[in-house]
Amino acid sequence: MKRVAIVGAGGMGTALAAMLARSGSEVRLWARDAARAEALNATRENARHLPGVALPEGVVATHDAERACRGADLLIAAVPSAYLRATLAALAGAVERATPVLSVVKGIESGTFARPSRIIEETLGSRSVAILSGPSHAEEIARGLPASVVVAGTDALLNVAARDALNSDRFRVYTNDDAVGVELAGALKNVLGLAAGVCEGLGFGDNAKAALLTRGLAEIVRFGLDQGAEASTFFGLAGVGDLLTTCYSGFGRNRRVGIRIGRGEPLELILREMVDVAEGVSTTRGVREQARLRGVEMPITEELHAVLFEGNAPRAAVSKLMDRLPREEWRL
Numbered sequence: 164m165k166r167v168a169i170v171g172a173g174g175m176g177t178a179l180a181a182m183l184a185r186s187g188s189e190v191r192l193w194a195r196d197a198a199r200a201e202a203l204n205a206t207r208e209n210a211r212h213l214p215g216v217a218l219p220e221g222v223v224a225t226h227d228a229e230r231a232c233r234g235a236d237l238l239i240a241a242v243p244s245a246y247l248r249a250t251l252a253a254l255a256g257a258v259e260r261a262t263p264v265l266s267v268v269k270g271i272e273s274g275t276f277a278r279p280s281r282i283i284e285e286t287l288g289s290r291s292v293a294i295l296s297g298p299s300h301a302e303e304i305a306r307g308l309p310a311s312v313v314v315a316g317t318d319a320l321l322n323v324a325a326r327d328a329l330n331s332d333r334f335r336v337y338t339n340d341d342a343v344g345v346e347l348a349g350a351l352k353n354v355l356g357l358a359a360g361v362c363e364g365l366g367f368g369d370n371a372k373a374a375l376l377t378r379g380l381a382e383i384v385r386f387g388l389d390q391g392a393e394a395s396t397f398f399g400l401a402g403v404g405d406l407l408t409t410c411y412s413g414f415g416r417n418r419r420v421g422i423r424i425g426r427g428e429p430l431e432l433i434l435r436e437m438v439d440v441a442e443g444v445s446t447t448r449g450v451r452e453q454a455r456l457r458g459v460e461m462p463i464t465e466e467l468h469a470v471l472f473e474g475n476a477p478r479a480a481v482s483k484l485m486d487r488l489p490r491e492e493w494r495l
Contacts, residue, residue: 164328165189168235168262170250172199172224174212174301174439175267176241181305184221186331192224193231193254200224211438216305228257237328238262240283243440244270244350247279251286263291263321265314269349269405270442271449278346280316291318293325294342296349297400298408300415304334311335313400315345337400344387344396351383352406353443354450356417358467359410361477363418364425371481375463376410381492382461386450389459417443424470425477447471462487 167183169176172194180190194200203209203224207217225231231254232238238258242250247268251258264287268279277285280292297312304310314325314336326336339345355376362372384397396402409415420441423433434444451468454461466484469475 164236164324166235167191167237167239167328168232169193169239169241170231170254171241172203172209172212173241173243174209174305175299176239177203177209177213177216177218178301178305179239179241179267180222181216181218182307182331182334183329184219185307186328188221188328190222191231191235192222193228194224194226195250197226200226213301213305228254232257232259232262235259235262237325238264240264240266240268240279242268244268244272244279244282244442245440245445248272248277248282248286251283255287258287260288260290263293263318263324265293265295265321265325266346267295269296269353270440271350271446273445273449276449276453278343278350280342280346291321292316293318293321294346294349295325295329295336296345296405298404300408300412302414307333309333309335311337311400311404313337313339313345315339315342315401317342339396339399339401341393341396343390344392345401347387347390347392348383348397348401349405350442350446351386351450352402352409353417353441354447354464354467355379355383355406356409356415357421357424357441357443357447357471358463360415360418360421360423361425361467361470362421362481364422365477365481366425367481372410376406379463380406382463386454386459386461389457417441420444430471444471 166189168191169180170193180192184190264283266279283292293316295314299310299312322338330336416439451464466480470480
């Protein structure tokens with residue numbers, strides 16, 4: 164995989180472009196508008212998402228879909244889930260039929276509850292698709308700080324090829340055959356990231372946050388099993404690993420949104436002021452709907468949904484969770 168096309172010039176797309184170029188790959192980074200691509204090439208920096216990180220010469224930004232995708236050994240999808248379908252549909256004519264796709268999208272499509280891998284297949288046609296997930300903030304990857312992630316998919320050969328292309332002494336990549344679990348874990352941890360932030364914004368302590376995340380983990384495992392995922396995946400890098408970074412790191416955008424909500428700020432204002440997308444907001448709506456349809460008990464998601472979309476007070480939501488009847492800890 165010597166030539167890689169990356170769709171999406173946000174933080175993660177740019178970070179992976181820099182990492183791959185340092186390893187010797189030729190990278191074409193597709194940006195949504197021509198002015199953005201020109202600025203990236205001129206300044207060699209993504210000042211909006213990764214200020215201070217220099218782009219290696221092996222990265223060329225472009226708005227030309229043909230130039231970005233022609234001859235690519237791998238296409239990496241790094242677009243927020245809300246824009247993934249429209250973006251890929253517009254680029255579909257430029258993507259060669261044999262090009263495999265690696266998704267780094269951690270969200271669920273609103274309205275359809277489609278995972279990113281399904282959107283990729285529906286817009287680009289049947290092809291090999293893999294998912295890369297795990298504790299991997301773009302801000303740290305771009306600066307070459309150590310990280311470990313997992314790549315999953317139904318095509319074992321693609322999993323290994325993607326692993327070998329990305330693996331380095333600073334970026335350790337494991338493989339996993341539970342594509343559903345890895346993809347769901349990457350989306351569901353954002354819901355808990357919001358909840359953890361709300362807990363902090365309310366001024367609650369470490370005990371409350373630890374309890375929230377532990378019970379939240381049980382909740383997303385329950386949901387994952389219903390969707391056909393394996394429980395063990397949620398205790399690996401895509402699950403617990405990513406959950407920890409999302410809920411504790413200063414880079415966690417969902418956590419930051421939750422903190423502001425816990426302090427009483429309106430969601431609409433918070434989202435208007437954000438540069439990046441907090442995937443957990445739309446994912447909370449979709450997961451809550453699916454859980455209700457399928458009879459999966461998700462009390463934390465229910466209360467978070469009530470806070471985000473129904474005007475419920477965060478403190479009242481926490482009280483409601485604490486007042487639930489006692490039960491056995493691991494009755495999934």
